[in-house]
Amino acid sequence: EVQLVESGGGLVQPGGSLRLSCADSGFNFRNYEMNWVRQAPGKGLEWVSYISSDGSLIYYADSVRGRFTISRDNAKSSLYLQMNSLRAEDTAVYYCARKTTGTTYFNYWGQGTLVTVSS
């Protein structure tokens, strides 16, 4: 069974940095495209970033471009999100979500990790 487990969330001051991780317990992590999706408290879902299975293609939402960096280590079956210059509006639960090549939906999600940006 696919299991995605996020970690690295916490409280950070505005302007600070945080690095999120997502570990995939499955055997085929390298075959799948990965994404980060976030959800502000009491709000809806917002796609944040995408990385292709081999890491060669990367996309960002306008709201985070230039501040966030997505990466992956297929040898460790792990996905990362480096978040810099954090703002109060980045406060959210961050989910990693898996996508199969050739599709546009997210078929597996992690349980999420909460990032709070506050002084």
Next chain:
Amino acid sequence: QSVLTQPPSVSGAPGQRVTISCTGSSSNIGTSFGVHWYQQLPGTAPKLLIYDNTNRPSGVPDRFSGSKSGTSASLAITGLQADDEADFYCQSYDTSLSSWVFGGGTKLTVL
């Protein structure tokens, strides 16, 4: 302001049928990429409910069904049950924005 538009809330009594609409445009739902639906139970992560307009992943009851017409889509839930109470989100890919987009979400209340 979400790219896809959903009603904030819907409600129905146990056993009834409810529908949730999702309105987009020719650059998202109106494309071949179609629309997908997620169910988010309270305090949990979203779960894929319907993909590619009408398809159910393994394990999703056939009480849940999806449809698409032009630039709009609908999720129908029949035989409402108390544990269907959740937030539901539609999602597509927007070719103009080059971005995955979601609706604002609809809260289902079972009366």
